[in-house]
Amino acid sequence: MRNLTVNDVAKALNKSPQYIRICLQKGLLPFGTAAKMPGSNQWSYCIFPKKFKEYVGDEAV
Numbered sequence: 001m002r003n004l005t006v007n008d009v010a011k012a013l014n015k016s017p018q019y020i021r022i023c024l025q026k027g028l029l030p031f032g033t034a035a036k037m038p039g040s041n042q043w044s045y046c047i048f049p050k051k052f053k054e055y056v057g058d059e060a061v
Contacts, residue, residue, distance in 0.1 A: 004047040012056060021045065031055045 010017040024034040031051035035044050
C-alpha cells in the first residue's frame with residue numbers, strides 16, 4: 001500500500017487539508033499522527049494507510 005498524504009486523506013473524506021492537519025495535531029483521527037519539529041513551527045504528519053483503510057473502508061482508498 002502506498003503512502004498517503006494529508007491531501008489524499010482530505011479528498012477521500014471531503015474535508016480541507018487544514019481540517020485534517022488540525023485533527024491530526026489534536027489526536028482526533030485514529031489513523032495518523034502529527035509531530036511538531038524541534039526548534040520550528042512546522043509540523044510533520046504520518047498517516048498509516050492500513051488504519052486509514054479500516055477507518056473509511058475499501059471504497060475511499
